[in-house]
Amino acid sequence: MIVATSFLLVLGPLSLTLALRIPPNPCPDVFSYNRVSFGKEVFGRVQIPYDGASKLNLHLNASFAGSFERPNNVQIKLTTPPNPATSGSTKKLLYNVYFPYQDVIPRITLIRYNGKVFCAGPQEPLVSGTAGVTNTWTSHQYFFFNDRGAAQNEAEPPIESEIDAANLDQDKLVPVGADSELDLKSNGKEGECGIASTAIVPLVLGGEELSDGVFPWLVAMFVVKGNGYEYKCTANLISDRHVVTAARCVQYYKVRIVKTEDILLVFGKADVGRWATNGAITREASDVRTHPEYDQGGAHGDVCVITLNNAVEFSRNIAPVCLWTGEETLDKVVGDDGSVAGWGVSSDAKRSVSPNANFVSVPIVATDQCLFSNLTYATITSDMTFCAGRRDGKGPCIGDSGAGFVLNRHGKFYLRGLASLTLSDEGGHCDLRNFAVFCDVARCKDWILSAMRKYS
Known part of the structure; x- marks a missing residue:
């Protein structure tokens, strides 16, 4: 199924029409809150420069205002997986982030890709008299096999067999x-x-x-x-x-x-x-x-x-x-x-x-x-x-x-x-x-x- 990017709208003024509180975004260069046109579901989008690796590991932390027993149902989907044959032409990796609740949208506190931190920000503030704050994390792992029959990260230096x-x-x-x-x-x-x-x-x-x-x-x-x-x-x-x-x-x-x-x-x-x-x-x-x-x-x-x-x-x-x-x-x-x-x-x-x-x-x-x-x-x-x-x-x-x-x-x-x-x-x-x-x-x-x- 092909999804046209024109159907994705960045939330801003739209957050008022959704009657939702959209948390501050610590890194608008790599993350944005979105929703499908004429839809109500809010989701996130991560854009990371592609480093040529064949093992992709995206880690994301989020903070919810409130107390939740199981907030770790945040889901990540890679929408633009690199093609092994044409991975050199891939400039950016696009991920969609789906939240477990729609009445409370989480604040993003960390985005890390292949060990490098691209975004970091504070958790939701603890407000006296409220139900507290819940922090959670999730990760997405993807790999493909190159022409040598193994998933490798070409950007990494040669691996030594022993610590010197x-x-x-x-x-x-x-x-x-x-x-x-x-x-x-x-x-x-x-x-x-x-x-x-x-x-x-x-x-x-x-x-x-x-x-x-x-x-x-x-x-x-x-x-x-x-x-x-x-x-x-x-x-x-x-x-x-x-x-x-x-x-x-x-x-x-x-x-x-x-x-x-x-x-x-x-x-x-x-x-x-x-x-x-x-x-x-x-x-x-x-x-x-x-x-x-x-x-x-x-x-x-x-x-x-x-x-x-x-x-x-x-x-x-x-x-x-x-x-x-x-x-x-x-x-x-x-x-x-x-x-x-x-x-x-x-x-x-x-x-x-x-x-x-x-x-x-x-x-x-x-x-x-x-x-x-x-x-x-x-x-x-x-x-x-x-x-x-x-x-x-x-x-x-x-x-x-x-x-x-x-x-x-x-x-x-x-x-x-x-x-x-x-x-x-x-x-x-x-x-x-x-x-x-x-x-x-x-x-x-x-x-x-x-x-x-x-x-x-």
């Missing part, structure tokens, strides 16, 4: 607070992060048990329940004052469900079944920050930085993992095996967390492979997530939220992702015949570092 250890930025590898320095003298590796024990068993659900110190950055997060504590999530030590876990461990949509003072973090022990009597190191939380773009309905922005009330002293069993450094693009790590460790269920039939941490090795898979494997992934993934797994029944499950996905680079482990979501079968069990979805730490690293510096 000689050129690693140590300030980025070892994230610390403004007034602290890492000290790993007891490990014999002063100033280093990501050093794991060599006694790693070759193999979370279907994994193998860990012993103390194998992954010394592993942290068990407990929360107050009654007169005691209950295991909640897996977390990861990234400095002597900070751990990182999944936002869903402390927040439901925009509502905080765990109080800062109710959090207890246990360090240095793979077996946390008797942490209170086995000499484990514990700390309370002094501050909790979740990513501003987090939405319960997907893995986008599913990251949380927790600041400890007191710094921990590093030892053989307690040491930080390195934050990811180098390129953010997934192309460079697709197919690489990463380790995921946590205290999630060891047998999904039992549906109870394991007292001993388990870990499993799973590969990162290409985004298009993940999306084509199950339609559900289109609603829970974004440009800030990745999929991983072998679809063999092994992987993160209930209780593994926040578990780190770490990649070994030249003998050091780097945190690339955080376990967020798995699909479920008809019985409500983890369906690891499908891929697991992780929040991509590489895409959130700037926010993580900012939170660490501000709340050290």
Whole structure:
């Protein structure tokens, strides 16, 4: 079906005839509010200069005035997909944006295409006495195959197979607070992060048990329940004052469900079944920050930085993992095996967390492979997530939220992702015949570092 662009009218004075409030537009050069002639439905249009890529990823944030439980039904449609044979002649990409409600038109707060921000603006203001503000996000992914049989971004430089250890930025590898320095003298590796024990068993659900110190950055997060504590999530030590876990461990949509003072973090022990009597190191939380773009309905922005009330002293069993450094693009790590460790269920039939941490090795898979494997992934993934797994029944499950996905680079482990979501079968069990979805730490690293510096 051919749609003539003359049928599209930019809203301005027309907004009065529609009796709708059209929010301020932060970037009229790339975005406009429109409606079909003689129609009532308002939609948005995005115009982005085409960069010649064969993988197109458009991400859009929006802010609604009011409280909505499920605002993430904003839909994006690419109306001018490039033709592989004539993509060089394409000058602009045109996207239509369809809103879930017509009585409340959202304000656009971010438009990002292939990692570049084209538009940014403030969210809807919070007005006293109103129902509040709801923020949401959505993304659209499109690719085509070139004459070499693969979808590639010709604008990107050649992909290197390994990170060059000689050129690693140590300030980025070892994230610390403004007034602290890492000290790993007891490990014999002063100033280093990501050093794991060599006694790693070759193999979370279907994994193998860990012993103390194998992954010394592993942290068990407990929360107050009654007169005691209950295991909640897996977390990861990234400095002597900070751990990182999944936002869903402390927040439901925009509502905080765990109080800062109710959090207890246990360090240095793979077996946390008797942490209170086995000499484990514990700390309370002094501050909790979740990513501003987090939405319960997907893995986008599913990251949380927790600041400890007191710094921990590093030892053989307690040491930080390195934050990811180098390129953010997934192309460079697709197919690489990463380790995921946590205290999630060891047998999904039992549906109870394991007292001993388990870990499993799973590969990162290409985004298009993940999306084509199950339609559900289109609603829970974004440009800030990745999929991983072998679809063999092994992987993160209930209780593994926040578990780190770490990649070994030249003998050091780097945190690339955080376990967020798995699909479920008809019985409500983890369906690891499908891929697991992780929040991509590489895409959130700037926010993580900012939170660490501000709340050290």
